[in-house]
Amino acid sequence: MMKMAVTVRALEVVRGGIPVLRGLDFGVASGEVTGLLGPSGCGKSTLMRTLVGVQRVTSGEVEVLGAPAGAASLRREIGYVSQQPSVYDDLTVTENLRFFARILGVGDERVAECLALVALDGHAHRIVGRLSGGERSRVSLAVALLGEPRLLVLDEPTVGLDPVLRVELWDTFHRLADDGAAVLVSSHVMDEASRCDRLLLMREGRLIADGTPSGLLDRTRAEDIEHAFLSLVRNEEAA
Amino acid sequence: MSALLTPSATGAVATRVLTQLRRDHRTLAMLLVLPCALMSVLWWMFHDLPGEGFSRLGPALLALIPFIIMFLVTSVTTLRERTSGTLERLLAMPMGKLDFLLGYALAFGLVAAVQSALAVGVCVVLLDLSIAGPVWMLMVVAVVDAVLGTALGLFVSAFARTEFQAVQFMPALVIPQILLCGLFVPRDALPRVLDVISEALPLSYAVDAMQRVASSGRTGEVWTDVALVAAYAVAGLALGALTLRRQSD
Numbered sequence: 472m473m474k475m476a477v478t479v480r481a482l483e484v485v486r487g488g489i490p491v492l493r494g495l496d497f498g499v500a501s502g503e504v505t506g507l508l509g510p511s512g513c514g515k516s517t518l519m520r521t522l523v524g525v526q527r528v529t530s531g532e533v534e535v536l537g538a539p540a541g542a543a544s545l546r547r548e549i550g551y552v553s554q555q556p557s558v559y560d561d562l563t564v565t566e567n568l569r570f571f572a573r574i575l576g577v578g579d580e581r582v583a584e585c586l587a588l589v590a591l592d593g594h595a596h597r598i599v600g601r602l603s604g605g606e607r608s609r610v611s612l613a614v615a616l617l618g619e620p621r622l623l624v625l626d627e628p629t630v631g632l633d634p635v636l637r638v639e640l641w642d643t644f645h646r647l648a649d650d651g652a653a654v655l656v657s658s659h660v661m662d663e664a665s666r667c668d669r670l671l672l673m674r675e676g677r678l679i680a681d682g683t684p685s686g687l688l689d690r691t692r693a694e695d696i697e698h699a700f701l702s703l704v705r706n707e708e709a710a
Numbered sequence: 711m712s713a714l715l716t717p718s719a720t721g722a723v724a725t726r727v728l729t730q731l732r733r734d735h736r737t738l739a740m741l742l743v744l745p746c747a748l749m750s751v752l753w754w755m756f757h758d759l760p761g762e763g764f765s766r767l768g769p770a771l772l773a774l775i776p777f778i779i780m781f782l783v784t785s786v787t788t789l790r791e792r793t794s795g796t797l798e799r800l801l802a803m804p805m806g807k808l809d810f811l812l813g814y815a816l817a818f819g820l821v822a823a824v825q826s827a828l829a830v831g832v833c834v835v836l837l838d839l840s841i842a843g844p845v846w847m848l849m850v851v852a853v854v855d856a857v858l859g860t861a862l863g864l865f866v867s868a869f870a871r872t873e874f875q876a877v878q879f880m881p882a883l884v885i886p887q888i889l890l891c892g893l894f895v896p897r898d899a900l901p902r903v904l905d906v907i908s909e910a911l912p913l914s915y916a917v918d919a920m921q922r923v924a925s926s927g928r929t930g931e932v933w934t935d936v937a938l939v940a941a942y943a944v945a946g947l948a949l950g951a952l953t954l955r956r957q958s959d
Contacts (some may be wrong), residue, residue, distance in 0.1 A: 525958060551802055590866035
């Protein structure tokens with residue numbers, strides 16, 4: 472039996488009168504990298520914000536590491552990287568990490584470890600505002616890793632990164648999962664799907680598939696996830 | 711439960727804000743040099759005129775400057791913090807809201823202390839501003855005043871979506887206080903309604919406090935004014951805390 476880090480039942484979120492998440496049921500297992508895939512605007516970010524606890528739930532249940540999402544006890548347990556790199560542009564990389572480390576109550580030695588994890592140890596003393604977009608989002612990722620979270624929620628962390636670095640980051644995600652963390656990574660690039668242990672495909676606020684990449688390919692008899700996605704959408708529309 | 715207040719987190723926020731400020735040389739220079747320059751201009755304006763214009767207006771200006779500057783600086787920086795996502799990130803971490811607010815108040819209070827020390831120094835030493843009461847009290851008033859500006863700035867930043875909007879709160883909330891604080895027309899000579907309004911505005915007491923230190927040095931009354939301004943600052947911080955939401959709709 473797999474240990475579930477996240478269990479979601481009948482989740483609905485309405486924002487500004489518009490239903491964004493329309494009845495989701497799924498789980499995210501510890502020790503796995505789960506990919507959340509879907510076109511932009513399908514509700515991925517809202518779902519991630521809900522798991523992190525910063526988005527109010529309209530109805531349904533969201534249980535994270537045994538507590539309801541947003542519980543105070545979870546604030547140390549979740550690492551979250553939003554789409555915009557939420558770090559301070561006018562501070563150096565190290566100053567950013569040290570600041571968040573003090574808020575989390577972790578030591579400076581962890582700062583150096585996290586810099587190495589995202590391959591930024593060479594840029595430790597550069598001002599974040601002068602880094603490239605990809606480097607900046609890695610600073611944000613390093614901040615999320617500081618507290619050795621049991622659940623990592625990463626909203627499109629590999630956008631704009633060069634392919635070599637992307638592979639390295641995926642390796643890092645898998646290492647973290649091997650150490651027991653639950654890693655949820657969103658992407659609108661379907662070719663990243665094959666790097667995940669499990670996939671959640673999302674469209675217009677609903678989950679249209681939940682399974683392993685190979686399972687999805689078998690089920691849809693598609694040659695890649697992009698086509699699997701298309702065939703699922705067509706089936707759904709035909710039904 | 712995360713504690714309401716963790717000194718290390720409060721300190722981290724304050725240190726971080728000060729580090730950001732230190733990086734921004736131009737802002738730092740303006741924060742420290744501008745008040746001195748403005749006081750010098752005021753002195754110069756009245757230099758060839760009879761009467762005590764500079765002694766009458768100088769203390770009031772010493773009260774206005776830290777309030778206005780810290781209000782503007784804080785509303786823009788916290789707005790940036792809200793829009794860049796760093797505030798959301800902090801609120802998803804084990805950080806007390808009070809840590810955030812007090813961290814800011816501490817950092818800008820400290821800047822205000824240095825700022826007013828320089829401005830008061832220039833006024834007293836170079837420009838011969840006569841102060842009947844203890845000079846250090848001017849600085850106490852200035853710091854409390856700056857914290858008031860910070861508190862209000864934090865609060866209004868919740869109602870602005872852009873930096874343009876944030877800056878517009880200055881004419882909306884600050885200029886009326888400048889008009890009614892007794893600088894242009896003594897408060898007891900104001901029409902009844904305006905007098906009542908001026909009594910409800912914190913800047914009136916801040917200006918009062920400065921003028922009392924300068925003219926009479928009756929410290930008891932000054933402390934009453936300072937306590938009132940501080941009460942407004944605390945109320946502003948409490949309102950600010952209400953705008954820091956861990957969850958959004």
